[in-house]
Amino acid sequence: MANRFVQKLSGLADLDADDAAALERVTAKPRRYVARQDLIREGDEPGPMFVVLEGWVCRYKILPSGSRQIMAFLMPGDACDLHIKLLAQMDHGIQAITTASVATVSREQMESMMRDHPNIARTMYMAQLVDEGIMRAWIVSMGRRSAAERVAHLICELYLRARSIGLTGEGEFALPLSQLVLADALGMTAVHINRVLKELRLAGAMALTRGSVTILDPVKLVQIAGFDENYLHRRLLLTGLSAR
Amino acid sequence: MANRFVQKLSGLADLDADDAAALERVTAKPRRYVARQDLIREGDEPGPMFVVLEGWVCRYKILPSGSRQIMAFLMPGDACDLHIKLLAQMDHGIQAITTASVATVSREQMESMMRDHPNIARTMYMAQLVDEGIMRAWIVSMGRRSAAERVAHLICELYLRARSIGLTGEGEFALPLSQLVLADALGMTAVHINRVLKELRLAGAMALTRGSVTILDPVKLVQIAGFDENYLHRRLLLTGLSAR
């Protein structure tokens, strides 16, 4: 099975066989985490860079009130901040959502790889820019979209991201997120998201069942979401969601 | 007057006179923008890196519905993404809020400076990490804080950021943002923010008048916001807001 890290970065720029080999080398020895296990916690001193190879992971923060906000989902192929070591301590936690296989890349490995493979360096900086774009899109969603629009937008985002690492089927993909997790990501309650999902199902846009999403009508879903895939900066935009 | 860019980066790490001189050199020829003028628009091809020297600037996006969401405020000393040139087109716009003086740094200047001054490179990567932390904090605010908490949190953030570039007075600072602009940043309406401001004023926490904010009770404001300045990654945390 293809290394998801290589696959993801290939979706952003061209990598040659040599680059791919280097990427596979630094992620050769992943570690397993079980669901709910923290990779690193708020307040911890940052360590190596994480690269998710299998399973889903999230960045999150717990507020004094006890409520949780998820700020990002990392799926296979995704890495956390390259330069994270520069900070004295983490301002948020990173946790496995499902069982996950995660490689760690030390700062030294990172630096030598980026020095020897300028193409990889460029592509990883692009990936970082895309991740920032995703965060901005979340801010837009939280600020200006209704609950239904927000759900639809997130599903569009996750579908395209999953697609670029070969994890989607025909208008359908595996989404191992409970409604509570989705609620924590979208800033709403599990009760309300449940009602919104019902609404989207009845509207014939999408249907979420345990562990997987079916996109019933891509055009309708994109329209509800007000989704513009531009911010994901993939090459081959024509192969996107609505043009399926 | 001190160069705000130097001043801001000095708040994150130590820079020597040589570093400071290099930073001043690349920002020596700023350009003026009037309020509401775009530095760059969504869809444009990214150009040089921007460094704000005077005035306020924001990242924003206009939705199909016509509503606007501001995703970041840039104040003097703040720079936009180092590697932005790697993307084919902007996924959001950047606009002056007030009259602003903005320097542009070309990719070549950038690269040679970062090669010759590893300290600057490290510090700018730190600044980028802090900016990402600020975005995550915005996501948390939008997702899990009430309108009043969100306003209080933003004011705490902006106060500390202004403070680190020497723009604050005694429990008071200049904030050239209209209530409409604040609303667009916080994902609410101008009408509602006005009521929230009144509430915060009556509670004796803070008072916003045209162009400036007075922090009436730092402890109370921090408490309402649930503010933890850790994510700004300043050195000298003891000199923060609540310990005034």
Add this chain to the structure above:
DNA sequence: CGCAAGTTTGATGATTATCAAACAGGGTGG
């Protein structure tokens, strides 16, 4: 089989948006 986690539905209430309108201030042109 029984428990734990997750999903679904109902009833009610709080928060925030929307619509409407009055008011204040700053700048411009007659």
Add this chain to the structure above:
DNA sequence: CCACCCTGTTTGATAATCATCAAACTTGCG
């Protein structure tokens, strides 16, 4: 210099969205 206009602020009335509380139901698993 004043009238006017534009932008921004403030207040009121009403409605939509979403949270909260409560409880039944469903599914997977030891």
